Amino acid sequence: MSVLVPLGGDLPEESRALAEALRRLFDGLGISVRRYAARRHRDPGSLSRFLNGTRIPPWEFVHDLIRDVAEEQGRAPTPEAIELLRRLHRTALACGGSALNRVQALEDELADADRQSMRSAALVRALEGALADAQHRAADLELQIRQLHGHQDRSAAERDKTLRLYEDQVTALLRERQDLMEQVEALGEDLKDAHARRVRAERRCEELERQLVAAEEHGEGENPPVADAALRDAPPTDAPPTDAAAKDAVPRGPVAEDTEARHGLDPRFVFGTFVVGDTNRFAHGAARAVAEAPATLYNPLFVYGTSAIGKTHLLCAIGHQARRARPGTRVRYVTAEALADEYRGAGRGAGLDAFRRRCLEPDLILVDDIQYLPDLGGLHEEFRHLFDELHGAHKQIVVSSDRPPKQLTHLGDRLRARLESGLITHVRPPEQAVRVTLLRRKAEQEGITAPPETLDYIASHVERNVRELEGALVRVRAFAALNRQPMDVQLAAVVLRDLVPDRGPSREEEAARRIIELTGDYFGVTAADLCGKERGRALVTARQMAMYLCRELTDLSPPRIGQLFGGRDQSAVDYADRKLRAMMAERRSIYNQMTELTARIKAVGGPRPDGWV
Numbered sequence: 017m018s019v020l021v022p023l024g025g026d027l028p029e030e031s032r033a034l035a036e037a038l039r040r041l042f043d044g045l046g047i048s049v050r051r052y053a054a055r056r057h058r059d060p061g062s063l064s065r066f067l068n069g070t071r072i073p074p075w076e077f078v079h080d081l082i083r084d085v086a087e088e089q090g091r092a093p094t095p096e097a098i099e100l101l102r103r104l105h106r107t108a109l110a111c112g113g114s115a116l117n118r119v120q121a122l123e124d125e126l127a128d129a130d131r132q133s134m135r136s137a138a139l140v141r142a143l144e145g146a147l148a149d150a151q152h153r154a155a156d157l158e159l160q161i162r163q164l165h166g167h168q169d170r171s172a173a174e175r176d177k178t179l180r181l182y183e184d185q186v187t188a189l190l191r192e193r194q195d196l197m198e199q200v201e202a203l204g205e206d207l208k209d210a211h212a213r214r215v216r217a218e219r220r221c222e223e224l225e226r227q228l229v230a231a232e233e234h235g236e237g238e239n240p241p242v243a244d245a246a247l248r249d250a251p252p253t254d255a256p257p258t259d260a261a262a263k264d265a266v267p268r269g270p271v272a273e274d275t276e277a278r279h280g281l282d283p284r285f286v287f288g289t290f291v292v293g294d295t296n297r298f299a300h301g302a303a304r305a306v307a308e309a310p311a312t313l314y315n316p317l318f319v320y321g322t323s324a325i326g327k328t329h330l331l332c333a334i335g336h337q338a339r340r341a342r343p344g345t346r347v348r349y350v351t352a353e354a355l356a357d358e359y360r361g362a363g364r365g366a367g368l369d370a371f372r373r374r375c376l377e378p379d380l381i382l383v384d385d386i387q388y389l390p391d392l393g394g395l396h397e398e399f400r401h402l403f404d405e406l407h408g409a410h411k412q413i414v415v416s417s418d419r420p421p422k423q424l425t426h427l428g429d430r431l432r433a434r435l436e437s438g439l440i441t442h443v444r445p446p447e448q449a450v451r452v453t454l455l456r457r458k459a460e461q462e463g464i465t466a467p468p469e470t471l472d473y474i475a476s477h478v479e480r481n482v483r484e485l486e487g488a489l490v491r492v493r494a495f496a497a498l499n500r501q502p503m504d505v506q507l508a509a510v511v512l513r514d515l516v517p518d519r520g521p522s523r524e525e526e527a528a529r530r531i532i533e534l535t536g537d538y539f540g541v542t543a544a545d546l547c548g549k550e551r552g553r554a555l556v557t558a559r560q561m562a563m564y565l566c567r568e569l570t571d572l573s574p575p576r577i578g579q580l581f582g583g584r585d586q587s588a589v590d591y592a593d594r595k596l597r598a599m600m601a602e603r604r605s606i607y608n609q610m611t612e613l614t615a616r617i618k619a620v621g622g623p624r625p626d627g628w629v
């Protein structure tokens with residue numbers, strides 16, 4: 017029988033809930049903690065801590081336990097049971113508060129995103145194969161048809177004869193060709209969807225990797241849990257400290273967190289922190305009007321523009337303001353991608369009904385990035401019906417996209433017509449004055465002291481994307497700190513040289529490219545693989561080695577190296593550096609490979625002036 021350890025009274029509720037569920041599962045095994053620990057080669061002490069809620073186990077442990085119990089009882093675990101425990105586990109980690117919990121949660125999430133990315137990649141490959149097959153077959157048919165027509169063209173007498181002879185065949189071929197063309201078109205659409213999904217899954221992986229690196233750095237050596245409240249009440253790192261922001265700011269703390277989780281609005285994105293200029297004044301005005309009087313003026317409101325110019329910010333600001341103006345307003349912010357996931361998970365019958373209820377519940381629904389809404393065999397039509405019902409019930413709909421409705425051809429004419437039926441506003445990349453204000457704010461938040469001319473310089477060189485703009489400031493500051501130099505325009509110019517396009521590759525860049533090629537040759541993969549997104553274990557290690565070598569053997573900055581590796585972030589390069597150092601110290605095989613590879617690179621010779629090769 018299991019040894020039941022009493023749950024501690026002062027544990028966070030989430031850990032208690034998880035521990036209780038684990039204990040119930042464990043009871044299903046009908047053996048003691050000690051025997052189970054021996055069977056699974058685990059420490060009985062930590063097993064007891066998992067079961068009494070004083071430590072949160074890794075997800076693999078929970079998963080193993082589910083499987084063992086199911087085996088013991090002779091039936092497979094239901095997906096619902098697994099999903100329920102998964103949710104409990106995530107919640108417990110999120111509320112656990114320690115840096116270790118956060119790292120673990122991120123690792124779990126990364127593994128999920130990784131699986132999703134691999135599934136999408138496999139789907140893309142399968143669709144590409146099917147599409148190529150269909151196209152070949154269509155070309156084949158075309159040839160056959162032309163040959164038959166050729167027969168017919170020989171002479172009038174012969175044509176009549178051959179026509180009769182081949183008529184059935186030609187008709188059959190034409191029909192098959194028509195079917196194939198339709199198939200090709202459908203496959204092309206599916207492929208586009210799969211590509212988009214894959215890109216998003218990869219972006220998610222990269223984002224999670226960055227967070228993981230940051231969490232690992234932050235949590236190095238840290239084991240004692242941070243107080244829950246302290247963690248949750250901490251202000252967001254980039255919350256602007258302006259008066260306007262403070263006035264608009266959404267109250268934080270456990271209660272606010274709970275409601276944020278439900279309506280999905282980012283607490284930082286309020287009107288008070290939105291900088292208005294000529295390029296977004298109209299969109300901002302429309303957004304304010306909708307927030308003050310939902311479903312009266314512009315319904316739907318459609319906001320479009322390129323990446324990172326404040327669309328999500330505006331959508332969330334509408335949501336916050338509507339809730340503030342009319343407490344009790346039910347708001348929901350959702351990305352098209354999340355909506356699609358929900359639809360996919362809903363299935364048919366009761367699941368679909370629940371999905372519809374959730375969508376129809378809010379008084380104000382904000383759908384971000386509608387261009388990513390896949391059809392999934394019916395979602396476009398479903399969304400159209402939901403749109404009609406929401407609109408008919410005088411509920412406000414706000415939609416964002418990277419292009420105007422006219423160009424959203426894949427959504428179909430009827431859905432597009434609805435998106436066009438309200439007010440359409442275009443947000444353009446911010447002008448210089450707005451960019452400078454954004455930089456000044458960012459500098460204030462981050463405690464960066466930079467002369468105005470440096471901010472002007474950065475703003476005039478990074479024009480199209482606010483994320484990149486703010487990233488540039490952070491990079492200039494980091495570079496200045498590392499080199500103990502003032503943040504003047506000359507230094508900014510050096511750093512931004514890496515970011516500003518239209519330069520031919522420098523000698524250093526050529527050297528890095530050579531390193532990438534030679535590393536690829538060494539591991540039997542191409543340079544494109546190393547700079548690509550595939551994430552097999554062997555490929556990841558090879559990629560990290562190449563990054564490490566670029567860092568060691570060239571003078572390129574980490575951000576520039578990241579860019580050469582398919583536009584990766586500096587954190588990926590830093591992570592590769594740390595990981596490789598650790599691996600070389602621990603594994604002789606890696607040390608040997610690095611030595612051999614370095615020798616090969618040096619032997620081949622290269623363009624670097626100081627003679628490294």
Ligand SMILES: Nc1ncnc2c1ncn2[C@@H]1O[C@H](COP(=O)(O)OP(=O)(O)OP(=O)(O)O)[C@@H](O)[C@H]1O
Pocket residue numbers: 285289290291292296321322323324325326327328329330418446450454482483
């Ligand atoms: N005018 C602005 N005022 C204040 N912050 C802004 C403004 N424009 C963009 N930002 C900031 O830039 C970042 C990116 O903006 P946001 O996420 O809203 O972009 P987006 O247009 O939705 O991009 P994407 O299409 O890639 O999702 C956010 O931190 C946002 O607060």
